Amino acid sequence: MSTTTDVKRVSRASAGADPTGGRPRRRRRGGALWWFLVPALIPYLFVVIVPSIQGVTFSFTDWNGLNPDFSWIGLDNYVRLFSDKAAVRAVVNTVVLAVIVTVFENLIGLGLALALNTRIKSRNALRLVFFAPVVVLSVVVAFLWQFIYTPSGPINQVLEAVGLGELAHNWLGDPQLALGSISVIMIWQFAGYAMVIYLAGLQGVPQEQLEAAALDGAGPFQRFWYVVRPLLAPAITVNLMLALIRGLMAFDQIWVTTQGGPAQSTETLSTLVYRNAFQYGEFSYSAAIAVVLSLFVAVLAIVQYRFLNRSEGNS
Amino acid sequence: MNRYTWRTGLGETGMLIVALIFLFPIYILVNIAVRPASDASSPIAPTTDPTFANFVEAWNASGLGMAILNSVIITIVSVAIIVVVSAMAAYPLARVTARWSSGAFYFFMIGLLLPFQLGLIPLYTTMRQLGLLGGILPLIIIYVGLRVPFSLFLYVQFLRQIPVDYEEAASIDGANRFQAFTRVVFPLLRPVTGTVLILNGLFTWNDFLQPLLYLSGTTNRTVPVAVYSFVGEFTSQWGVIFSALIIGVIPVLIAFFFLQKSLIKGLASGVKG
Numbered sequence A: 001m002s003t004t005t006d007v008k009r010v011s012r013a014s015a016g017a018d019p020t021g022g023r024p025r026r027r028r029r030g031g032a033l034w035w036f037l038v039p040a041l042i043p044y045l046f047v048v049i050v051p052s053i054q055g056v057t058f059s060f061t062d063w064n065g066l067n068p069d070f071s072w073i074g075l076d077n078y079v080r081l082f083s084d085k086a087a088v089r090a091v092v093n094t095v096v097l098a099v100i101v102t103v104f105e106n107l108i109g110l111g112l113a114l115a116l117n118t119r120i121k122s123r124n125a126l127r128l129v130f131f132a133p134v135v136v137l138s139v140v141v142a143f144l145w146q147f148i149y150t151p152s153g154p155i156n157q158v159l160e161a162v163g164l165g166e167l168a169h170n171w172l173g174d175p176q177l178a179l180g181s182i183s184v185i186m187i188w189q190f191a192g193y194a195m196v197i198y199l200a201g202l203q204g205v206p207q208e209q210l211e212a213a214a215l216d217g218a219g220p221f222q223r224f225w226y227v228v229r230p231l232l233a234p235a236i237t238v239n240l241m242l243a244l245i246r247g248l249m250a251f252d253q254i255w256v257t258t259q260g261g262p263a264q265s266t267e268t269l270s271t272l273v274y275r276n277a278f279q280y281g282e283f284s285y286s287a288a289i290a291v292v293l294s295l296f297v298a299v300l301a302i303v304q305y306r307f308l309n310r311s312e313g314n315s
Numbered sequence B: 001m002n003r004y005t006w007r008t009g010l011g012e013t014g015m016l017i018v019a020l021i022f023l024f025p026i027y028i029l030v031n032i033a034v035r036p037a038s039d040a041s042s043p044i045a046p047t048t049d050p051t052f053a054n055f056v057e058a059w060n061a062s063g064l065g066m067a068i069l070n071s072v073i074i075t076i077v078s079v080a081i082i083v084v085v086s087a088m089a090a091y092p093l094a095r096v097t098a099r100w101s102s103g104a105f106y107f108f109m110i111g112l113l114l115p116f117q118l119g120l121i122p123l124y125t126t127m128r129q130l131g132l133l134g135g136i137l138p139l140i141i142i143y144v145g146l147r148v149p150f151s152l153f154l155y156v157q158f159l160r161q162i163p164v165d166y167e168e169a170a171s172i173d174g175a176n177r178f179q180a181f182t183r184v185v186f187p188l189l190r191p192v193t194g195t196v197l198i199l200n201g202l203f204t205w206n207d208f209l210q211p212l213l214y215l216s217g218t219t220n221r222t223v224p225v226a227v228y229s230f231v232g233e234f235t236s237q238w239g240v241i242f243s244a245l246i247i248g249v250i251p252v253l254i255a256f257f258f259l260q261k262s263l264i265k266g267l268a269s270g271v272k273g
Helices: A003-011 A031-058 A076-083 A085-116 A123-135 A138-148 A154-161 A178-202 A207-215 A220-249 A252-257 A269-278 A283-314 B006-033 B053-062 B064-095 B099-113 B116-129 B137-160 B165-172 B177-188 B190-206 B209-215 B223-233 B238-272
Strands: none
Touching: A031 A283, A031 B064, A031 B099, A031 B116, A031 B137, A031 B177, A076 A085, A076 A283, A085 A123, A085 A178, A085 A220, A085 A269, A085 A283, A085 B006, A123 A178, A123 B006, A123 B238, A138 A154, A138 A178, A138 A252, A138 B006, A138 B223, A138 B238, A178 A220, A178 A252, A207 A220, A220 A283, A252 A269, A269 A283, A269 B116, A283 B099, A283 B116, B006 B238, B053 B064, B053 B223, B053 B238, B064 B099, B064 B137, B064 B177, B064 B190, B064 B223, B064 B238, B099 B137, B116 B137, B116 B209, B137 B190, B137 B209, B165 B177, B177 B190, B190 B238, B209 B223, B223 B238
């Protein structure tokens, strides 16, 4: 340790220094710095923490959002939620949508990243092309695809033009297809986001290791699985988490295109929260739905984090 | 392995085809927007007689000019506050090893797991009680609160990789902690500040649900709400609707064009961190 640092340590000792040492590169006297947190803490408490606690509290009442009188009704809202067919349907839809979107955004994003992480000349331009939908307003994307999906719209026209006319469908109007059609919108919108993160992760894969593996006779799939994948683990973790949370909370794309229909085939917890609170005035029921959604997000995020951390550790 | 071979050429051709398929929706967007209302041919056929008439009509009828101004104000003010408060909070969280520091860090990270829907309704009623509905102030407060955890996370990750030598040098030269932060640490955070600016700017500009809730029925609309209500009025006049969609996206595309390098670099540093 240099003398200058020692001098400073002594001179700062009065400011709550801890002279016992520990990790030398970290400062231990930081008590006076806590007020740096205050400007971030106030809006965070006001916007996130307090309303979330209130939300959990409301979910155990019969409050309608306007009337100052309300009473505690225990778990009634939750019992109602799981005996309400529409709500159960929404739970299933939420999970299905999140899983489809997570899997395909990542498969496509990874595929694009691997393809662009080669010598091809147009890779910078292509990276821009695939990333561009990320910056477009979700509302705009949703309206655009609503038109693309119309029965006499571009997709069906293309299908007819190439002689696959019998594959034409009413993409958003058919309850069997609507949820899948909405996932395609989200995948188109966010695959480029996953791609950019995977590309960043691929920069950390040393060429020498790949060449050495190739010399040892590893084919492209073996090279990917044993060399690239372990080094890509942080990018995979980040991408899966981001995609899953995005999928679970999706609102814009659904609200603009189908508003949860037809026949509740695209109703998710997000749209149900909004509908119950602001169309039906069922604040406390809506709060219970939001609590269930939160539990989904938290449980899935923690399970995934644990699981991925373990596989990162193994490889 | 590093040469451009016929295989690379094949891969390049394949990727260009994929890119064309990927761009198909964008082609439709532009194609319909520049098509005169009288043209009833297939939406996939290129327009033979392109016109800007739809853009003029969309601009005049949609109130998008006002909405863009509103969105710009909300975005700039929110993002500026987010940057300042997150960078400040990240400083002790990354540098202080006392127990309160890591506790506070985890407390902020809870915010990444709580879906905003949970607090949506109670927050709305609080804002109503405070008489703040209809203006842009509640939106700014909400964006700051919602985006602090994520921005803080990026800053802390980044700051932990920066050696403390510069700050120590500054404090030897007599700077207090606040000066060390504003003159030394904050400038060092520039790369990640770029990322924080862009990702939060994008989020704020694109957000639909909160302005729908807080601003619908007022004249203070943001771009997504203006687009949404405009489409409701101009049902199936797709040429005009698509022109409005393009107008709503142009400001973001301009920003994206200038900032894409630092955005992609910033995302990269986030993953390696």
